[in-house]
Amino acid sequence: MIYEIKTYGDSALRGENKNIEEVDDSIKEILDSMVETMRNINGVGLAAPQVGINLKMFVMEAEEGIIRKIINPEFIQYSEIQIDHEEGCLSVPGIYKKVKRPESLKVRYLNENGESIEEELGESWARVFQHESDHLEGILFVDKIAPVAKRLVSKKLLSMKKETLKKLGK
């Protein structure tokens, strides 16, 4: 199933996301549909709140053909080195700006089989993992861009928000 992506201004993106107690079939089904949705629009990551589901999980495909399904992510360690890299977001279409983030990390999460995984991530995987984890805290990448860049996109964000609210009938 292909989900509709919630866009900037939708309250689901700022909602509180719950930890998943049990990785059952319904969770697996949602994760599969999230992968389908992400691939359908050529995304590299998609978090549950972006499809209106306020649970702590996301999917990513930072390298073509390799999918990671992440449940209840935790950060164990960040690298001291931070790098600036351009990001975009399926929920904030048309805006691409640089965000500074740690270059690599050590993380822990549950996979789709409910197994606890600990691993080190670098490059695109580290970046996407952080971007998607932010979604689970109700944070969007445009919250983290430099003030000058933020001023440049503020009008665009405002009209996107109006468009979203109109679509929702608010």
Ligand SMILES: [Zn+2]
């Ligand atoms: Zn995003």
